[in-house]
Amino acid sequence: MTRRANHIVLLGMALASAVLGFGWCSVTRAAPGEVSEASAEKPADASLPVASDVRIAGDEKQTRFILDLDRKVSLRAFTLADPYRVVIDMPQVAFHLDPGAGTVARGLIKAFRYGMVMPGGSRMVFDLAKPVRIKSAVALDPANGQPARMVIELEAVDRTTFVQGLAVENRPELRPAITASETSSPVATTVIAAAGPATAMDSRPVVVIDPGHGGVDNGTQAGGESEKSIVLGFGLALRDRLEKIGKYRVVMTRSDDTFVALDDRVKMARKEGAALFVSIHADALPKGEGDAQGATVYTLSDKASDAEAQRLADLENKADAIGGVNLTEEPTEVADILIDLAQRETRTFSGRFARLVVGEMKVTTRMHKHPLKSAGFRVLKAPDVPSVLIELGYVSNKDDLQSLMSENWRSKTVGAVAKSIDSYFAKHMVSAGAGN
Structure with a gap:
């Protein structure tokens, strides 16, 4: 048992190194299949919703992202950690945005990328300056002379709040500097956990x-x-x-x-x-x-x-x-x-x-x-x-x-x-x- 325990500790250390090396790709290079602006330049089906313009407003406390569309689309927004990102999934969209639109930093958003991830599905990924909470993510109908819009409201938070807001399957291990009282949520505190939080009972x-x-x-x-x-x-x-x-x-x-x-x-x-x-x-x-x-x-x-x-x-x-x-x-x-x-x-x-x-x-x-x-x-x-x-x-x-x-x-x-x-x-x- 001692040998096995020692082996698991070593395995944990090795896996910790491996985990820290992984993640979603940065803005500067796209992984296989990752969304990128290049995908927006392919000929689009005329029946697809068209994204024509984007605006970012706010500061490092609160930031608003607005995407103009020719019709309302459904969306799903969620966060990912290490690095901090916000991901927006939606039906397939034809992106007709200005070249380089995603490289301009403003407020909590350092940059963003977009494109088709599969037939019938598009995705936008925001790279963040710091951890955030998605205050709201809504799709709006055209109104008062304004086109249909997707509006994402982001609010700066500390890391603990950010991690607790992640889906369980996307939660990273909390850093050792975080105190025990702050880790009352079901988040693993080590790379290798012998059991989940419910197994104690x-x-x-x-x-x-x-x-x-x-x-x-x-x-x-x-x-x-x-x-x-x-x-x-x-x-x-x-x-x-x-x-x-x-x-x-x-x-x-x-x-x-x-x-x-x-x-x-x-x-x-x-x-x-x-x-x-x-x-x-x-x-x-x-x-x-x-x-x-x-x-x-x-x-x-x-x-x-x-x-x-x-x-x-x-x-x-x-x-x-x-x-x-x-x-x-x-x-x-x-x-x-x-x-x-x-x-x-x-x-x-x-x-x-x-x-x-x-x-x-x-x-x-x-x-x-x-x-x-x-x-x-x-x-x-x-x-x-x-x-x-x-x-x-x-x-x-x-x-x-x-x-x-x-x-x-x-x-x-x-x-x-x-x-x-x-x-x-x-x-x-x-x-x-x-x-x-």
């Missing part, structure tokens, strides 16, 4: 359910259906089934149509002290690449078990580009080595669970001809949390899609996955008891 194993994609990232799409909606419905049904069993504390990486970066999903599982991480997806083959059907269960591997597994891992790992994450940076060599050591035992447990899932699912649903595979999915890389990724089927296959949209199929398959979780913990507890 709840000793049940924590199961994290991770519906893939979300928000501006639709995932695969076919027949008018998107992967993000299919897997969210399945994940919520699985949560309800497990909570009904009552043996587990269930945590969702997302419970609505929200984008959560891959690394943040992993961080959430580790912060909650997860005993099991189950990521839910639905695959699709590009047109012209044949047809495939059936469910597949994946575990983590440095080498993919086949070309199809590698293709899928590459596709899923690039999903973060939609959220503006820089995928070109890699962890340090030291972190890689420590993570690999910690993962050896975790991979053993992941493999056991994956075999149980396949065994239960094949009773209720069609399985892929090679149902157990491995690949380098980033979302499975928590070194101390047994993790699997379940591809429920292929939305590109007519029969699979029909099943995926069936309440009866979902109920049976959710039951199978829940049963495999039950079996895993029953065998795991017996195994742990025998080793004491």
